[in-house]
Amino acid sequence: MQIIRTVEDMRCFVKTAKKNEKTIGFVPTMGYLHEGHVSLMTHAKEENDCVVVCVFVNPLQFNDTKDLDVYPRDETHDVTVCKNIGVDVLFMPPVSEIYPQAMGITMTLQKRIGVLCDRTRPGHFSGVLTVLSKLFHITEPTRVYFGLKDAQQVAVVDLLIQDLHFDTILRRIETVREADGLAKSSRNVNLTPEERTMAPTIYCALKEAVQQMKQGIKTKQEVMQLVETKIEVETTGTIDYIEILSYPELEEVSELKGTLIVACAVNFSKARLIDNIIMTCNEE
Amino acid sequence: MQIIRTVEDMRCFVKTAKKNEKTIGFVPTMGYLHEGHVSLMTHAKEENDCVVVCVFVNPLQFNDTKDLDVYPRDETHDVTVCKNIGVDVLFMPPVSEIYPQAMGITMTLQKRIGVLCDRTRPGHFSGVLTVLSKLFHITEPTRVYFGLKDAQQVAVVDLLIQDLHFDTILRRIETVREADGLAKSSRNVNLTPEERTMAPTIYCALKEAVQQMKQGIKTKQEVMQLVETKIEVETTGTIDYIEILSYPELEEVSELKGTLIVACAVNFSKARLIDNIIMTCNEE
Known part of the structure; x- marks a missing residue:
């Protein structure tokens, strides 16, 4: 498994994969990988020639910088999880690679918000749209994988892909549950x-x-x-x-x-x- | 020269070109092509394996619907111009292909606005960002061509490419002038x-x-x-x-x-x- 930390190296991997007509399954995450993520990766592995997992804690989608500071991280664990599944590339860019300068463009939603979790997290999905647009441009995925536990996120990504004509397939993956039905989290x-x-x-x-x-x-x-x-x-x-x-x-x-x-x-x-x-x- | 009117057919052309490792030079225009556009196309032809010209009058970048209604159009002329230059694809989608539904995502600028032409055209560049994001996703250009006569547009496209990590090269083409120096328009x-x-x-x-x-x-x-x-x-x-x-x-x-x-x-x-x-x- 390759661990890639720069946009340039990531693009290089993607270019080679595309040249060899390989499909790319992309799993964007904020790390601290659990069974829900594993399910996304497993589906990605089944359906594509190569799998790229991103671990990037996106500062733009946190309303509260305190939340961002305490967000759990465990790089060693994440590397092990990805290796075990047979992920091809683990993309772990520093913040400076994804946000080299203060953003001059803002993406906002007029639909699929004002309900559910967006009620208590204003601006969150705006940050999600932005980072996913960047990551989609860097990894050029054939298919992208999101879990239905965050159903509003799936709906927002669906809108992003449709509205801006992204050429990728959205795969919505069922929530993974404990034996007693509790959604894994x-x-x-x-x-x-x-x-x-x-x-x-x-x-x-x-x-x-x-x-x-x-x-x-x-x-x-x-x-x-x-x-x-x-x-x-x-x-x-x-x-x-x-x-x-x-x-x-x-x-x-x-x-x-x-x-x-x-x-x-x-x-x-x-x-x-x-x-x-x-x-x-x-x-x- | 192929005339393509649907997103699906355009993607099909692009996929074949990419498979054959051909570079794509993209010239987005609103039609009514003049010498300025010809210069963009000529540069695109010199620098790429194939050239895609888009003629699409983008309703989203007009502040005034009256302006949109009277915007000059001449499809026959545009076809002739593109053919003469040896353009590979003229992409002329109807509005319903680019905007199949009311947009749920808005892209706005915080930088490079509030000056020059943006003073009198609020919202114009927001519409430009949106349509270019769509068109870049549909045509996957190696290089995109814009004329420096609209220098603010060039600056805004530069920001779009940087901020959202679009994988394309911005080519800024010098203004074409009459013999007496007047910029062609x-x-x-x-x-x-x-x-x-x-x-x-x-x-x-x-x-x-x-x-x-x-x-x-x-x-x-x-x-x-x-x-x-x-x-x-x-x-x-x-x-x-x-x-x-x-x-x-x-x-x-x-x-x-x-x-x-x-x-x-x-x-x-x-x-x-x-x-x-x-x-x-x-x-x-």
Whole structure:
């Protein structure tokens, strides 16, 4: 496995790969790799001639510089994970390679925001768009891999690719879960033992919501109430949001029709957990 | 010469060219091709294996829809010009190919604006950034060609390529001039015969300014005054702006040092003319 730290060397690798007509699967991450990332890499490996993983903690997508300072990093661990999977290139540029100068161009979203996690992270997705545009230009991926656990990010990347005509295929990868259904996340270690036993309730509640939606008897409000009650009764967590929206447009729906996302965020004492299910309601 | 009207067909051409390791020179235009465009195409032809010219009147860069409606178009003429030069592909997509849906992403500039033509065309360069991002993704150019007559556009494209790490080379092509020095422009036909005889004064004044700047005796204010007086005395035009700025940063300078642009815009009865010279002052 090659470890590359400069844009120039990365471009050089890409040029050679393209010349040899090799497809490139690209997995952009902020490091501290866990099973969710491994799933993205495994899919990328199956579907492409070579796999490029990026580990880059993007300062532009942090609203709070304190958050950026404490963001967990473990380069040795990340290198081992990538090697074990058989990644071809681990791209770990310093900030100065990706942001050699103060940005003079800002990319902002008019769609797919103002809901879900964007409510509490204004500007976050603007930073995501910018860094992904740069990384896509540097790695020229045939396919890019994102996990559906952050479903809003997937929706935003989908818009980026469509709106600016990026020539890459977006692969949306299913959320990886623990045996009891809890979505894998590096934040799970911040749950107390008691909270850890309660946390699978989130996914249970979402599954029940989906069942109710498929039956088509309850209204959107009733389904959201069901999720809310279950989480409030069965956990000590505080609900940040429960939303049912069209997907990937993330627009308000009056009826439970078409492809929808039911998503929630729950705050525990030291961990904020998010989860969602995307499903299609029967359309008559 | 191939005339291509869809993104899909354009991508297909590009893929084949890349596979055959051919370099692509790209000339984005809004059509109504004149000698300035011909110069861009000729340079592109000399420096690349194949040349793609785009004729697309970008609605997003017009502040005024009335302007868009009356923008001159002559497809038959444009086809002939491109054929004569030996262009490989003329890409003429309908608006629906480039903007299949309302944009959900906006690109805005924080640098290189608020001066020169941007003063009177707010939002214009935002639309330019957007359409060029799309076109660069569709045509994957090795080199892109822009004329220095619109020096601010060149500066903005330079920033786009740097800031978002586009993998293309910006070629800045010298302004093409009439025998008497007047910069070629499709707007020159809107000058009255009397105005046409006066118009070369603009370039004369700029050249005098450059001479003064190289001598290093006069201040910026004095040099600007010299240009202003000459144009006011020798023409019936009204000065929109005369500016001396750093180039390509387009920042205010207190001293006449480094690479600078001296630029002006002059309104005649039915034509607004712009011109500029970029020069380097001796640095001690």
